[in-house]
Amino acid sequence: MKIAFHTLGCKVNQYETEAMKEQFTAAGHEIVGEEDFADAYVINTCTVTHMADRKSRQYIRKMKRVNPESIVAVTGCYAQVSPEEVRKVEGVNVVAGTGEKQNLLRYIEEFYEERQPQCHIKAYEDLTEYISDGIITSMETRTRAYIKIQEGCNRFCSYCIIPYARGKVRSRNLDEIIEEAKGLIENGFKEIILSGINTALYGEDLGYGGIEPLIRKLDALEGDFRIRLSSLEPTVINAEYVKGLLQYKKLCPHLHLSIQSGADNVLKLMNRKYDRQEYLDIVKVLKEHDPLYGITTDIISGFPGETEEDFADSLDIIDRVGFCKVHAFKYSVRKGTPAEKMKQVPGDIKNARAQKLNEKAEEDALRFFDLCRGAVRRVLFEETAGDGYVTGYTDNYIKTYVPGDESMLNRFYDVKLTDRFKDGMKGEIANG
Numbered sequence: 001m002k003i004a005f006h007t008l009g010c011k012v013n014q015y016e017t018e019a020m021k022e023q024f025t026a027a028g029h030e031i032v033g034e035e036d037f038a039d040a041y042v043i044n045t046c047t048v049t050h051m052a053d054r055k056s057r058q059y060i061r062k063m064k065r066v067n068p069e070s071i072v073a074v075t076g077c078y079a080q081v082s083p084e085e086v087r088k089v090e091g092v093n094v095v096a097g098t099g100e101k102q103n104l105l106r107y108i109e110e111f112y113e114e115r116q117p118q119c120h121i122k123a124y125e126d127l128t129e130y131i132s133d134g135i136i137t138s139m140e141t142r143t144r145a146y147i148k149i150q151e152g153c154n155r156f157c158s159y160c161i162i163p164y165a166r167g168k169v170r171s172r173n174l175d176e177i178i179e180e181a182k183g184l185i186e187n188g189f190k191e192i193i194l195s196g197i198n199t200a201l202y203g204e205d206l207g208y209g210g211i212e213p214l215i216r217k218l219d220a221l222e223g224d225f226r227i228r229l230s231s232l233e234p235t236v237i238n239a240e241y242v243k244g245l246l247q248y249k250k251l252c253p254h255l256h257l258s259i260q261s262g263a264d265n266v267l268k269l270m271n272r273k274y275d276r277q278e279y280l281d282i283v284k285v286l287k288e289h290d291p292l293y294g295i296t297t298d299i300i301s302g303f304p305g306e307t308e309e310d311f312a313d314s315l316d317i318i319d320r321v322g323f324c325k326v327h328a329f330k331y332s333v334r335k336g337t338p339a340e341k342m343k344q345v346p347g348d349i350k351n352a353r354a355q356k357l358n359e360k361a362e363e364d365a366l367r368f369f370d371l372c373r374g375a376v377r378r379v380l381f382e383e384t385a386g387d388g389y390v391t392g393y394t395d396n397y398i399k400t401y402v403p404g405d406e407s408m409l410n411r412f413y414d415v416k417l418t419d420r421f422k423d424g425m426k427g428e429i430a431n432g
Helices: 011-026 050-066 077-081 083-087 098-114 162-166 174-186 212-219 239-245 264-270 276-289 308-321 347-372
Strands: 002-007 030-032 040-045 071-076 094-096 118-120 144-151 191-196 226-229 254-256 294-301 325-330 376-386 389-394 399-403 412-421 424-429
Touching: 002 011, 002 050, 011 030, 011 040, 011 098, 011 144, 011 191, 040 050, 040 077, 040 098, 050 071, 050 077, 050 083, 071 077, 071 098, 077 083, 077 098, 077 162, 083 094, 094 098, 098 118, 144 174, 174 191, 174 212, 212 226, 212 239, 226 254, 239 276, 264 308, 276 308, 294 308, 294 347, 308 347, 325 347, 347 412, 347 424, 376 399, 399 412
Parallel strands: 002 030, 002 040, 040 071, 071 094, 094 118, 144 191, 191 226, 254 294, 294 325, 399 424
Antiparallel strands: 376 389, 376 412, 389 399, 412 424
8 A cells, every 4th residue: 555644742642653654564555755645544543732623524534535535544642632622533444542653654554444433432441561662773864763662651741642642651671772773773864852851851761770771882882973852851850850961972961851941930820749849940951051152942821820920030030031932822722631620810911911922932033043153063964054054053052054055964063153044044164
């Protein structure tokens, strides 16, 4: 069969799609583009918001229109949390939850032979064992590769449905991760991005005492590559924990450290299990190590119970930290979470706060760019950007443009950052 994939959502989904592609290819099927005519279309869904659910339904219908006779298979978090809703979408033939992705090939082949609808969902209580996706050897991008290191989350933030979609914390075997990383490095990948549903919880169930033993083994691997953490949750780590990570030379000086709110009152309502000062203590350690350490974050405005004073604390913490990027979100009700039952902030107030938050986030990014002007940072170039430029990211996560051509792609260069440019900074090669 010809199989097309469409992926929504997080880096873990992107990794799992690649694993499914390699599984399907090994079985003799041909992978084609999502706009192409295919025998089967696989939609790997997200359910972090109702908007994500809607986008998933839109793609299901879109792919069915390309070939009305095709098999449409839906997997991922939306399929896990709302299987009956997914089954009702016209054109869906196969539904497989997050604990059944590894079996999706078999379910599609069974439908191809028998034409009987398939729906396979493991209950949350049964999502207790890490099931390997296998060893992937490639990614669509030829420069950066995601490696999934763990599954599940047990933190249960009051706004989040994902623990119910992904189950309990399960960590991947460390040796298998190292084997996969070695293969990807040998295949030419220059950046290894460690991803998971809550990467800070890696090893908790295996007695590793956290992610540090994994970083140590990866850092010791031979080759010219770097390691990037997709995120660490301050619900799990603290300032002392972070100090232990700063010794590793191949680990990028960049962390996605999600705060969600700058107000202690709101953090309690969110069930985040840390306070504002604890977050700032982590930031202090990072900035003392490297004043230009890149910190990205997520902040929600308009969470239930958020007052004007609370919102002002969120704006204030942006100024205090000096993030290189803030992902600003307006709170939206997620059915089935504790926050759904809390007193909601009126829509017009949420909208006004979201606008202010986005403006503050933009100001902060530009301020960080200005701080980095004149600095020399290591850049991995990933693609051509038109007008004679190539682009890639610095170690501290600034999108950087320099004059160049395809010969520079998938190579590291030391770059002097010179000025703001497009959605990042312009630079000039510092090492010829």
